[in-house]
Amino acid sequence: MDHxxxxxxxxxxxxxxxxxxxxxxxxxxxxxVAVAAALLSLFFSxxxxxxxxxxxxxxxxxxxxxxxxxxxxxxxxLSAFMCLTISLVSLLAVIYSKNFIEKELPRGKMTSYYTLxxxxxxxxxGVVVTGDLFNLFVLTEIFxxxxxxxxxxxxxxGSFIGSYRYLILASIGTSLILLGxxxxxxxxxxxxxxxxxxxxxxxYDSWVVFGALAFLLIGFGIKTALFPLHxxxxxxxxxxxxxxxxxxxxxxxxxxxxxxxxxLFTIFGLEFITDLVPVAPALTWVAAATILxxxxxxxxxxxxxxxxxxxxxxxxxxVVLGVALAVEMGMTxxxxxxxxxxxxxxxxxxxxxxVIYKTGIRHIDDLRGLGGKIPLTMAAFTLAAxxxxxxxxxxxxxxxxxxxxxxxxxxxxxxVIVILLASLMSAVFYLRVINLIFFxxxxxxxxxxxxxxxxxxxxxxxxLGCAVFGIFVGIPLQLVEPAVMVLSEL
Amino acid sequence: MTTIVIKTIARVLVxxxxxxxxxxxxHGPVSPGGGFQGGVIVGASMILLALSYxxxxxxxxxxHKVRIIMDSTGALLFAGIGLLCLLVGGVFLxxxxxxxxxAPAEVRGLMILLVGVAIGIHIMALAASLFLHLAEExxx
Numbered sequence: 001m002d003h004x005x006x007x008x009x010x011x012x013x014x015x016x017x018x019x020x021x022x023x024x025x026x027x028x029x030x031x032x033v034a035v036a037a038a039l040l041s042l043f044f045s046x047x048x049x050x051x052x053x054x055x056x057x058x059x060x061x062x063x064x065x066x067x068x069x070x071x072x073x074x075x076x077x078l079s080a081f082m083c084l085t086i087s088l089v090s091l092l093a094v095i096y097s098k099n100f101i102e103k104e105l106p107r108g109k110m111t112s113y114y115t116l117x118x119x120x121x122x123x124x125x126g127v128v129v130t131g132d133l134f135n136l137f138v139l140t141e142i143f144x145x146x147x148x149x150x151x152x153x154x155x156x157x158g159s160f161i162g163s164y165r166y167l168i169l170a171s172i173g174t175s176l177i178l179l180g181x182x183x184x185x186x187x188x189x190x191x192x193x194x195x196x197x198x199x200x201x202x203x204y205d206s207w208v209v210f211g212a213l214a215f216l217l218i219g220f221g222i223k224t225a226l227f228p229l230h231x232x233x234x235x236x237x238x239x240x241x242x243x244x245x246x247x248x249x250x251x252x253x254x255x256x257x258x259x260x261x262x263x264l265f266t267i268f269g270l271e272f273i274t275d276l277v278p279v280a281p282a283l284t285w286v287a288a289a290t291i292l293x294x295x296x297x298x299x300x301x302x303x304x305x306x307x308x309x310x311x312x313x314x315x316x317x318x319v320v321l322g323v324a325l326a327v328e329m330g331m332t333x334x335x336x337x338x339x340x341x342x343x344x345x346x347x348x349x350x351x352x353x354x355v356i357y358k359t360g361i362r363h364i365d366d367l368r369g370l371g372g373k374i375p376l377t378m379a380a381f382t383l384a385a386x387x388x389x390x391x392x393x394x395x396x397x398x399x400x401x402x403x404x405x406x407x408x409x410x411x412x413x414x415x416v417i418v419i420l421l422a423s424l425m426s427a428v429f430y431l432r433v434i435n436l437i438f439f440x441x442x443x444x445x446x447x448x449x450x451x452x453x454x455x456x457x458x459x460x461x462x463x464l465g466c467a468v469f470g471i472f473v474g475i476p477l478q479l480v481e482p483a484v485m486v487l488s489e490l
Numbered sequence: 491m492t493t494i495v496i497k498t499i500a501r502v503l504v505x506x507x508x509x510x511x512x513x514x515x516x517h518g519p520v521s522p523g524g525g526f527q528g529g530v531i532v533g534a535s536m537i538l539l540a541l542s543y544x545x546x547x548x549x550x551x552x553x554h555k556v557r558i559i560m561d562s563t564g565a566l567l568f569a570g571i572g573l574l575c576l577l578v579g580g581v582f583l584x585x586x587x588x589x590x591x592x593a594p595a596e597v598r599g600l601m602i603l604l605v606g607v608a609i610g611i612h613i614m615a616l617a618a619s620l621f622l623h624l625a626e627e628x629x630x
Contacts (some may be wrong), residue, residue, distance in 0.1 A: 005580040010569055018564040020558050066586035 002051055004072060005060040005073040005129050008044035012037050012122035013180030016115050023111030025038070030114040031098055038091040039180055041125060045083040049127075049479060053078040056375065057486070059131070065130070078335065078483035082128040085339050087199055087347045089250040090121040092458035093243040096350055099452045104241055106155055111239075113153055119146040120247065124255045133181050133267070134191045138257060140177065140223065145171050147252060149247035151240045162239040169232040175373050180215030182210050182240060184267075196267050204276055209464030213277065216263045223256030227290035227321060230313050236295075236308035242353020245305065249349055250342035251310040257319050257338070265323075265487045274326050283324035288418045290317035295425040295452050304364050307429060308345070314422060315341045321415060322403045330406020331484045332477070337399035340469060344396055347384035347462035351377050354451050354459065358417050364433055368440030373448050376456060378437050380463035381398035385430040390423045395469040492542050500542035507535040518606035519599045525609025532610070533617025545625050554626065555614040562626075564612025571605055594626070 015037025022029040029100070051058060052075055060073040075083070094117060101113055102434060123143025130136050130341040148170070152163035185191055187208045188199040203209050218229070221311045233253070237245050266275050273279040298310035315337065320333020354377045355361050355370065371378045387396035400419055407415035448455060508531075515528030540548035572583045580587035585601035586594045 003576050003582070006572075006576075010573070010582070014566065014569050017562040017569070021562045021566075024555060024558060061583065062582050064581050064586070 002058065002482050003048070003060075003479045004044045004047045004051070005058055005075050006062065008041055008048060008087070009073075009122055009126045009129060011040045011044065012118045014126065016118035017124060019114045019118065020111055023115075027108075027110050027193055030111050032042075034094045034097075034114040034115035034118055035091070035223065038087065038094045038121060038352060042084075042087040043123065045080070045087040045125075048075050049080040049084055053478065068190045070173065071180050072131040072194075073129045074193070076131050076483065077479050078258070078261070078487065079128045081335065081339070081479040081483055082255070083125060085342050086121065086124050086128065086251045089342050089462075090117075090124075090247055092346065092350075092461060093117070093247045096246070096353070096455050096458040097241075097243045098454045100241065100243055100353055100455060100477065102358060104154065109153055109155075113150075116146045116150050117244065117247070119143070120150065120244075120252070124251060127255050128258055131193050132191055133184065133193055133196065133263075134486070136262070137174070137177050137181050140255075140259065141174055142165060142459070143185075143255070144174060144223075145413070147236075149234045150244045153244075154239070155239055156239070159239045162235040166232045166236040169222055169229075173219045173229075175240050176215045176219035176222075180212045180219060183215065187212075193266050197269060200268065200272075204272060210277065213263075213268060213279065214463055216262070217279065220260040220263065221286075223253070223289055224260055224316055224320065225253050225256070225313055226286055226316070227313070230290065230294065234306050234309040237312070238303060238305040242349055242356060245309075246346045246349035246353070249309070250346040253312070253316050254319065254338050254342065257316060257323075258283075260320070260431050261323055261487065270326060270488060278287040280324045280326045282413065284412065285322055287317045287321035287324060288415060290314065291321065292419055292425075295429075296420045299425060299429045300409050301429075302364055303362050304355070304367070304433070305349075305362060307364065307433075308348050308352060311348075311426060311429070312341070312345050314426070315345065316387070318400070318403060318419070320404055321418075322399075325410045325412065325415070326488070327406050327409045328484055328488065329402055329409045332480055333399050333402030333404075333406050335480050335483055336402060336473075336476055337396075340395040340399045340466075340478075343462050343465040343469065344384040344387040344394075347380055347459055347466065349389070350455070350459045350462065351381040351384070356456055357455065358449070358451065364436065367433060367436050369437070371438035374450060375448075376450055377459055380459045381437070382434050382462040384466050388472070389427045389430055393467075393470045395466050395473075398470055398473050491533060496542045502539055504535045505538055508532050509533065511610075515606055515610040516603065519602040524597070525606035526613050528606075528612025530617045532614040533620075536614075536618040537629040540625065545622070548622060549626075550616050552615070552622070553555070554623070557619050557622070560611050560615035561619070564608050564615065567608035568605055568612070571601060571608065604612040 015033050019030040019033045022033060056076040062071045062073065092381045101110060106112060120143050123146060124141050126139035127136055130139060148163050148167045151166055152159045184196060187206060188196055190199060222229045237248055294310045294313035298307050301310060302305035313451050319334045319337050322330045322337060358374060361367060382483055387394035390397045390400040404419055511528045511531035514531060515525055518524030536548050536552050575584045575587060576582060578587055578589060584596045588597055588601060589592035589598050
């Protein structure tokens with residue numbers, strides 16, 4: 001019996017509780033523990049992906065109790081895909097943290113940092129493997145609480161207010177999720193997702209089900225940062241340490257999106273959300289608004305971190321747009337974009353962190369001439385930005401292409417215009433930065449000096465990923481295509 | 491304002507509170523209660539001590555370091571028992587499969603007790619920390 005579904009979740013949690021113990025003795029030991037735990041998670045994610053591809057959906061009964069009584073872990077292609085994305089980006093972020101944290105955090109915070117980041121990783125992995133709605137709520141709460149603390153951990157000016165704002169809004173989100181879960185439990189008497197999917201059709205005309213759907217939509221909408229529920233995001237992202245922001249933007253908000261997909265497609269089912277209650281068509285418009293509004297805000301930003309934050313809000317919009325179109329091409333594009341955007345945005349935030357680490361610069365105008373100082377990092381930045389704009393043959397182009405095809409397949413040509421327009425807008429703000437970096441003259445006193453290897457390695461890996469997965473699209477599609485099949489059949 | 495009345499009552503109450511907490515923890519397998527509930531009661535007794543006397547008298551009995559060690563140990567014990575079941579060929583937390591010279595039902599009861607104790611250790615440190623950590627002096 002393959003125990004990877006539970007091991008992938010347990011490993012980061014064991015690491016999270018080992019590091020305070022070791023941290024009491026030697027603070028330096030926390031880093032290797034965190035890297036080891038993240039590495040093991042990645043290993044188990046690969047094993048999961050392998051066994052899902054060969055033998056289909058894995059069901060794991062925790063404690064040996066049969067569902068719906070016990071808690072069931074369900075790993076279908078979408079879960080395995082999310083697991084791989086989460087553990088890959090998290091591992092790179094943990095590796096990146098070493099030098100960054102030593103410089104940017106006050107003394108004595110290292111132990112808490114690595115503990116919290118492992119809790120964050122474990123919570124997210126738990127959300128994507130669980131097959132139980134209440135379990136999903138609990139794990140959402142676990143990774144959210146870790147996230148609030150990580151936003152505030154630097155103790156710098158504005159970090160507490162940013163964290164507090166995030167705490168209040170996201171807590172409203174989790175409360176609504178709990179209410180929605182409770183409503184579904186009242187009417188069906190079960191919390192297991194597969195069981196809910198079987199029992200719900202009998203209550204499709206009930207107001208309780210509509211209420212539950214509304215609560216869950218808004219709750220996960222806040223977690224996903226869909227317009228107009230995105231207001232917590234730019235503040236939190238620009239304050240948190242760069243490796244944490246990279247995880248936030250690459251996977252934390254995607255996990256919210258994943259939960260949304262699970263609730264809509266696995267629990268309520270395709271027929272309910274498109275025909276009976278037109279949630280999916282409504283979500284496409286919300287997503288389109290998210291894409292356009294966030295791109296507009298991104299153009300007007302002067303801080304690099306905030307610009308990237310708004311840009312990542314826009315890209316969450318692409319993911320939701322693709323999935324909510326509820327046609328094969330669109331869903332393929334949306335789910336593929338989870339991975340492609342994670343690579344690009346992770347790389348961009350790592351680069352922004354590298355600039356802060358080297359020079360302390362946060363404003364876009366001060367970036368002039370940095371291309372000559374940290375050339376490899378800035379080249380990686382350019383590559384990742386190209387992927388975000390969607391310049392062929394980068395990875396971002398492929399998923400945007402699928403999204404456009406999906407919009408045409410659904411007969412919603414207006415969304416093709418939205419995607420093109422938003423790509424042009426993102427070209428505006430990314431090209432401005434790239435222009436300043438390489439052709440903005442040189443006004444810095446710093447020597448030409450690359451980053452430490454522990455920071456450079458994750459940046460290079462992600463940048464190469466943006467290029468490689470634009471050409472070898474087949475590799476992620478191996479998991480994405482079965483994921484779309486599973487979702488649309490339900 | 492703490493008075494002699496409050497202090498005396500707290501002094502008498504704290505040992506009984508803790509004993510009651512431990513009772514709830516070890517009776518988890520057979521009666522309502524368990525690790526979480528018992529742990530919260532024991533943790534609350536430390537909060538009572540901090541409120542009625544002062545912070546340092548609670549800190550003397552449960553220092554920051556001790557609480558971190560208890561917190562981590564409890565959680566790791568829980569995970570360890572779960573992983574032990576994997577080693578002997580069961581799934582996570584499938585206690586019944588652990589080969590002990592007892593009836594499977596008794597093995598289950600024993601393991602539920604151990605898991606309860608692990609959770610109890612974890613929660614008593616956590617519940618006390620929720621209050622004490624906020625009250626402690628911090629550098630930053």
